Amino acid sequence: MPSSVTAEAALEQCARGRLVVLTGAGLSTDSGIPDYRGPDAPARMPMTFQEFVASPTAHQRYWARSHLGWARMGHATPNPGHVAVAALGADLVITQNVDGLHEAAGTPHLIALHGRVADVVCLSCRSTTSRIALQERLERANPGWAARHAEVANRPDGDVALEETAGFVVPPCEECGGLLKPDVVFFGENVPKDRVERCYAAVEALAEAGGTLLVAGSSLTVMSGLRFVRRAAQRDVPVVIVNRGPTRGDALATHLVAEGTSEWLGRLAAVRTT
């Protein structure tokens, strides 16, 4: 089937009825946030939770890179895809993204499956603080450091290219002196169970109501998102996938649209709100 026909059929499927939306990195690429799993992504090994906790060097390297990368992530704004998702009237929007852009677009009924980089958690006392506040502490603890490495930060993959992070000072938790970690789910960690259960419940409700699961901008590489697609398929809930490249859920989909998300979602929002 030509892709234009598929895109129309997928639009028709999502035009009416209840909807749960699952989004991934492909949705945020139009906001200038690189998709590390997209078709053009550089090879990259993300830091695991075990490395982060066990190795002081890894912990230091993580926060040094984050300190530089934050400037770009911090200035990103929602793109038309985020705005469209917020307007769909979905039962639930589940995002695998940690960039906070669905929140910034005012999306109601949102679950940030993997947490948000805007939050920081202490691994000892579990108190949470804001990433913005930590950025100020990182600057005070490392005066001039960001300026000396500005050239690295301006590269497209700035937050990963940096190797020289020795000497970077990472402040501890202000409450208890514990180790600080961004409040996001790392590789080697599990998504909190209550979050997962709420997502499953929303997919189950689609089966009762004849709704559709829409996947937008995710290659479904990790099980944390793929499992909801599997559950939908088990319950005969139609699955529409809009993504530039192939996904791990393609065999489970009723509709596959090989396009970027912003334009297609904009058309869907227009149909659903009229």
Ligand SMILES: [Zn+2]
């Ligand atoms: Zn603490």
